[in-house]
Amino acid sequence: MVRKISVLALIATALIWLACSDNNKSTGVTAGSIEGRVTAAGVGIPGVAIEVSAYLSTEGSGKTDGAMSTESSASNGDYHVDLFPGQYRIQYDVFYNGEELRTQRFPITVESGKTVTINVDLKDPAPSNLVLNEYQATVLLQWQGGYGSSSHNVYRSLVSEDNYQLVASVSSGYELESHYDVPPSVNTYKYKVTAINHNGESQPSNEAQIDFLGILAAPTDLRVIDRISYVSLVWSEDDSPIQYKIYRSSTQGSWNLIGTSINAEYNDVPQTFGIYSYRVTSISNYSTESSPSAVIAVNYDGRLDAPPSLTMVDRGSSLYMTWEGTDEASQYYIYRSLASDNLFQKVDSTAVAYIEERPQVLGLQYYKVSAIGPNGLESDLSSEVSANYDGRLDPPSGLSAQDLGMQLVVTWDYVNWSGAYLLYRSDDGGSTYQQIARITPFTTFCHDTPPAAGDYHYKVATETYDGVVGLLSSPIIVHFTNNLFAPSSVQAENTGMSVIVTWSYVSGAAGYSVYRASQPSGDYMEIEDDATGTSITDIPETAGGYYYRAQSFDNQGHRSSMSPYAYVYFSNRPLPPNNLTLYDYSYYVNVGWAYGSVSDSFLVYRAYTAIGNYEPLFWTTTTHGNDWPSTAGHYYYKVQAIYHGHFSDMSDYAHVYFSGILNAPNGLDGEDAGNYVYLTWNYVSGASSYDLYRGTSVDSMELIQTLYNYQASDTPPGAGTYYYAVLAKTRGGLPSPLCPPITVVFNP
Structure with a gap:
């Protein structure tokens, strides 16, 4: 008995739920929920069809028939159906344009005296x-x-x-x-x-x-500039206005419309010099006018404004100044004073918005700049900038030195406009310093090899591009060992069939010697006498614990002390594979893994429980393979690596649920070929063989042949009507269902 509950009033549902009640008390029986829109099946829009069906009685199944009441609905749009005692299956079929997208099923049991109701909560699709x-x-x-x-x-x-x-x-x-x-x-x-x-x-x-009202917002970012012969107005452009109105005032509170513009700019030519204020409004396509913009004032006096953004950089042998220029300026005048707010005197001029000055006197210098317009009138002076000019660059900061064993490295911070760096060393405790190097301006380090071990003092100075040497920096002191350092960070790693020994690079070393012992304080045997890199591979003769030390040397016969030891246990067998992954492909399981170490082949094992008996399945030289279980169920896998006859431990296990689904053959066709029946069917993906069944009825069909392609010839025992069906099998023996049987009339 099957009944569908469907809704075709409003396009909707947010939630579908089941509740079970006894004497109006909820028992909390919930089958699940699904979001979507409930509508009648087959309408052709996204929806959910709800199917409630009673389980059929089957011998030994324990399931009983259920009965259902008549479908009903409340006036508020909630639909429900009552289920009487029995066992049911609730199925939600989600579909779109008649195509099923997914199905969810939930079993429920209705006991005597209880009623299960399916409710649908509707949503209105209107905005x-x-x-x-x-x-x-x-x-x-x-x-x-x-x-x-x-x-x-x-x-x-x-x-x-x-x-x-x-x-x-x-x-x-x-x-x-x-x-x-x-x-x-x-x-x-x-x-x-x-x-x-x-x-x-x-x-x-x-x-x-x-x-x-059709009113626009006021224009923004209004800027007003005295261009000598006119006043320039610009503001932020907007696509909404059809035009702008420009207003000017020469006295506070009195505004006059002086023009309009369809663009976000306007040039005004006042009749006389003076201080003027400006504001702008926007006009919409409804001819409405916005509120005015911010008010901006300008002193229109026929002169350019003073150059803004004046900056100065002390380059040691010169002072470099820049400012914001304008196209209207024919040139700029440079003014200098030796005291702030004192009398500034013109010292230079330039046609561009920058200049390099070399004052004739040392000390504090103050500068201002003016702009000359095309009419020859000079602007006011800019704001001032200053520098304490001494003709030299300051010394570098951040001076430091590091002992590298056979040499020292001295470093410092970069200095702008430096033409070079001069490095000085004192060999007598800082009493006297000698220049030991001149370094290019973009290099901020220098290697030095003092004459002997001991403490040394260093200073550094800058030199300008003109060759003027600045003050020396504060000194730093460093101890020079004059001997190679022993390698540090020595590590040993067991890779299964070998040991990889690594260490850190030693400055000045030409090579390294590596030693091995079976005890930390035992006799160390040299296993490498000229390693040029920072690692070697060692293969001890037997498995066991080993200790490794390293020593550096150079081409002048210097040798460092021995490094601290590194311990490792050498297994002398491959490491087990790792990252074991499993994928259920319906009718087979794909097994993949990663190398643990050097290997030439692998053995794959399978068990039915995590701690069960793992039996070998197949051998492979790759890092993946396929398993073909004969039945669905839970399976556990491990992998073992092999190298030249040495076997690793087994890997950690991985688990998969194998669905075990092989499609039944389709397209079965048969015909009476005279003395035999000829049958064909379509290939089944994953199948390696096919079992052919024959009988005089559906219930009497028996296996008559196993075939390895998709055709067969059969000679029945006599004339008559025969039923044929085929099932497919994987290489592991997993069977598909029998295909639908066909009949063939055989008349030899």
């Missing part, structure tokens, strides 16, 4: 929460999208006429939808929105009303 706001002479509509909608229709009407017209169709894509509408005129309007879905057009949203 909601419509809100209106005016923005830049448009109406901004925002609303909650209709559930399952593909687009929305926007309708507008004058409040006074109540005559809605479709003004826009908006594609859906967001939970919160929006649209900008441009009404035909300034007026009071009302709006509503509908949703378009696979079932047509929904009911409208709530109605919203707005008094539309």
Whole structure:
């Protein structure tokens, strides 16, 4: 007995749930939930069909028949069906345009005196929460999208006429939808929105009303510049205005319209010099005017403004100045003073917005700059900049030195405008210093080899591009050992069939010697006398624990002390594989792994429990293989590596559930060929053999042949009608179901 519960009122559901009650008390029986839209099966829009079916009685199954009441629905749109005592299966079939997307099944048991009800909570697909706001002479509509909608229709009407017209169709894509509408005129309007879905057009949203004024925002970022012969106005450009109005005032509070512009710029030519204030408004396509912009004042005096952004850099032998230039300037005058706010005297001029000055006197210097316009008038002086000029660069900071054994390395911080660095060393405790190196300006380190072991003092100075040497830095002291360092960070790693020994690079070393012992304080045997890198591979004769030490040497006969030892246990057998991965491919299991160490082949094992008896399955020279179990179930796998007859330990196990599904053959066809019956069928992916069955009825069919292709010849015992069916088998013996039987009339 099968019954489907379906809903075709509103496109919807958020939740499907099961509840079990006894005397109006909930028992908490829950089959699960699913999000989607419930609708009648086959309507052709996304939906969920709910199927409630009683299990059929089967001998030994323990399942009993169930009975169902008549379907009913409440006025609020909740649909339900009552199930009487018995065992049921609840099935949700999710479909789209008639195609099933997925199925979920839940078993439930209804006991005597209890009733199970399926409830469907419906959602309205109509848009909601419509809100209106005016923005830049448009109406901004925002609303909650209709559930399952593909687009929305926007309708507008004058409040006074109540005559809605479709003004826009908006594609859906967001939970919160929006649209900008441009009404035909300034007026009071009302709006509503509908949703378009696979079932047509929904009911409208709530109605919203707005008094539309059609006013734009005021222009922003107004800048006003005295260009000598005119005043230049520019502001942020906006696509919304059809034009701008420009206002000027020469007295506070009195504004005059002096012109309009369709672009975000305007040039004004006042009749006389003086201080003027300006502001701008935006005009919309409804001829409404915005509030004014910020007010900007300018001193229009026929002169350029003083150059802004004056900066100065002390380059040691010169002072380098820059400022923000203008195309109207024919040249710039440079002024200098030896005291702030004192009398500045013109010392230089330039046609570009930078200059390099070399003062004739040392000490604190103050500078200002003016701009000369095309009419020859000079601007006011800029703000001042200053520098304490001594003709030399400051010494580098961050001076440090490190003992590298056979040499020292001295480092310092980079200095701008340096032409070179001079390095000095003291061999007598800092009493006297000698220059030992001159280093290029972009190198901030130097290697030095003092004459003997001991403490040494270092200083560094900068040199300008003109060859002027600056002050020496503060000294640093470093101890020089004058001997190679022993290698550090010595490590030994067991890789199964060998040991890899590594260590850190030693400055000045030409090579390394490596030693091995079986005890930490035992006799160390040299196993490598000229390693040029920082690692070697060692193969001890037998398994066991080993200790390794390293020593550095150079080409002058110096040898370091021995490094601390590193211990390792050498297994003398491959390391087990790792990262074992399993994939269920329906009718076989793919097994993959990664090398643990050097290996030439692998053995794959399988068990039925994690700690069960693992039996060998197959041998391979690759890092993957396929297993063909004969039945579905849980399987556990391990892998063992082999190298030249040496076997590793087994890997950690990996688990997989094998679904064990092989498709039944299809396309079975048979014909009477005279003295025999000729049969063919289609190939089944994963099959290695096929079992052919024959009988005089469906119930009497027996296995008659096993074949390794998809055709067969059979000679029945006599004339008559015969039933044939085929099943497929994998190489591991996993059988498919029998295909649907066919009949052949044999008449030899």
